[in-house]
Every structure is written in C-alpha cells, then in structure tokens.
Amino acid sequence: MIPERFTEIVDAYGADPQRWPEAERAEALAFASAHPDAAGPILASAALLDRQLSLYTTEPAGARLERLILESAPRRIASRGRTWWSRGMWHGAGFAAAGLAGVVVGAIVMTQIQLPGGDHGDDIYAMTAFGDPVDLGEQ
Amino acid sequence: MQGCDPDEDLVARVASGERGAVRAMVARKLPRILGMASRILSDRHEAEDVVQEAFIRIWRQAPSWRRGQAKFDTWLHRVVLNLCTDRLRKRREHYVAELPETEDPGGRPDAGVLETSRRKSIEAALAALPQRQREAIVLQYFQDLSNIEAAAAMEISVEALESLLSRTRRRLREILSDEMG
Numbered sequence: 001m002i003p004e005r006f007t008e009i010v011d012a013y014g015a016d017p018q019r020w021p022e023a024e025r026a027e028a029l030a031f032a033s034a035h036p037d038a039a040g041p042i043l044a045s046a047a048l049l050d051r052q053l054s055l056y057t058t059e060p061a062g063a064r065l066e067r068l069i070l071e072s073a074p075r076r077i078a079s080r081g082r083t084w085w086s087r088g089m090w091h092g093a094g095f096a097a098a099g100l101a102g103v104v105v106g107a108i109v110m111t112q113i114q115l116p117g118g119d120h121g122d123d124i125y126a127m128t129a130f131g132d133p134v135d136l137g138e139q
Numbered sequence: 140m141q142g143c144d145p146d147e148d149l150v151a152r153v154a155s156g157e158r159g160a161v162r163a164m165v166a167r168k169l170p171r172i173l174g175m176a177s178r179i180l181s182d183r184h185e186a187e188d189v190v191q192e193a194f195i196r197i198w199r200q201a202p203s204w205r206r207g208q209a210k211f212d213t214w215l216h217r218v219v220l221n222l223c224t225d226r227l228r229k230r231r232e233h234y235v236a237e238l239p240e241t242e243d244p245g246g247r248p249d250a251g252v253l254e255t256s257r258r259k260s261i262e263a264a265l266a267a268l269p270q271r272q273r274e275a276i277v278l279q280y281f282q283d284l285s286n287i288e289a290a291a292a293m294e295i296s297v298e299a300l301e302s303l304l305s306r307t308r309r310r311l312r313e314i315l316s317d318e319m320g
Contacts, residue, residue, distance in 0.1 A: 008301070008305070011304075011305045011308060011309070012301045012302075012304040012305045012308070013279065013286070013301075013304065014280065014308070019279065019280070019283075021285070021286045021297075022285060045312075046308075048319050049308055049311060049312055049315070049319065050280075052257070052260075052261055052311075052315055052318060052319060053261060053276075053280055053281075053311075055254065055257045055258050055261055056178065056258055056261040056262055056265065056281070057258065058173065058174045058177045058178065059177075059183070060170060060173075061169050061170060061173050061187075061190075065169075065173075065187050065190070065191070066165060066169065068191060069165050069169065069190070069191055069194045070161065070162065070165060072191065072194055072195055072198065073153075073161045073194075073198050074156075074198055075156065075158075
C-alpha cells in the first residue's frame, strides 16, 4: 500500500482498523506496522477525533416508546391461527349464503319476467327503434 | 452481502406473527435506529416519531421481505435516513436558519458537567455539518456500518462516501479544534 492511500483511509474512516474497508484492512495494517513513523502521527490525529466522537452518546429508549412500538405491530397470530379450518369454514359458509341468495334472486327475477308475459301486444314496437310501424308507413 | 443477512430469520418470524420475534426485533433495532435518528435530527422527540414510523414500515414490509435481495439492516437504515430527510426538509420550511435546540432542561449543573459539555459540543458540531456529511459520519462511525453498507444506505458510491467522510472529519476537526487542544 502506498502512503497516500493509507492517509486517505485513515482520513475517511478514522484510526480504528475495524472501521477501515475490509478489502484493504490487512494491507493498511501491514503498512502501519512497517512504517510506524509515517503512520503514527496520522493515526494519532485521527484517534483524537474518534475519541471526541465517542463522547456523543444518546439516551436509551424509554419504556413508553418501546410499548408504543410493540403495540403498533399487527397481531397476525390471531388471524393465522384460524387459517385452514376456521377460514375455510367461513369461506364455505360464504359460498353457501351466496348460492342461496342467487337462488332467491333468480326466482324473483324469473317470476317478474313470466308474470306480464303476452301482454306487451303492439307496445313492443313502440319500445324499439327499428320496428315503429308509423314511421315505416310514412316512408 | 447476499446470503449472510443476520436479520433474515428474525424478519421471517416477525412476518409469521411471532410475538417473541416482534419483541426481539424491537430489542435489536430500537437502540440503533433511535441513536441514529437522534444524532441526525438533534431532536429527541422527532427522533422518537421517526423511529415509530420506521417500525410501522418494518411490520408492513416483513411479510413481503425477500431473502437475498438486500440486507435488512441496510434497508432499515435507508428508511430511517429518508424519514429524517423528510423531517429536516419540513423543519427547514418552517424554521429557516434556526439552529436546533441543544439545551438540556433536565441537566444537573453539578453532575458530569465536563462530560455533558463535551457531549454537547460534539452534538453541536454534528448539527452544524451539512446534512449529507452528518448522515455519512453517523452511518459509518456511530452505526458501525461498513463502507459498502453506508454507501448503499445513502445510495451513493463507496468512493463518494469516502470523499464525503474525509470532508466531514476535516470539518469536525476544525469545529472541535478548541476541544481537541
């Protein structure tokens, strides 16, 4: 590793080798131990800033925040617990209800169609755009 | 990166509705992302809001999480970063040129004054950085992400991250020169 690259790594990632790019870590460490006079001051300067940064701690999460987050998680266990049998049962009941409703509606519709049957008489022509006998006669 | 995601199994268990996994996810990720949001936003209340929103995204995303695509932790950092960016943008719109509040009303004057003062100096120094520089140092230094992970979270190249980090550390040294002697 050339000295410039070692400087770039420490300038960017600090003095702790654990924070250096993994792909270059071994080489950079080898450079530091082979050239302590060159690497020492660079590492010392970076370590100073690292130490300052390490002072910036934050307060841990409070119990209230933790509770709010836990409560925000959906409770899937309940819905998954009735996956195959209860959901299947409800689906079956749904199909049965839909089938029954279809029979009832079908019966009503058929009744309404059948009841006035044969009473249209000549009105049927007045209800269409094609078969108006008056218009035909005038043409 | 693929195939070695330490969070993969936990995400799958969260998706299956295991309450123990939900608690484990909160225990594992809450301290990390709360620290991250606090340092980026310099505002504890806003950070807590961001963290709650991030967990809602986790719960929503877990069932459709696909193994081997991206590291879950990197995805989560990106989510938190985006939520922080939204907050900062709104803050800029409402409080132009106003510096973040750094006073601690609960601080005791005779307890760890020096340490508190130093911590506040670092906090102020970070708050004074341009947003992208602050994000870079928070991800790389405080979140302990590798250069590849931090670059992925910021959606920039590793080279761009490295350059950003160099500028950030140089700037921090300038700001903190008095503290560092």
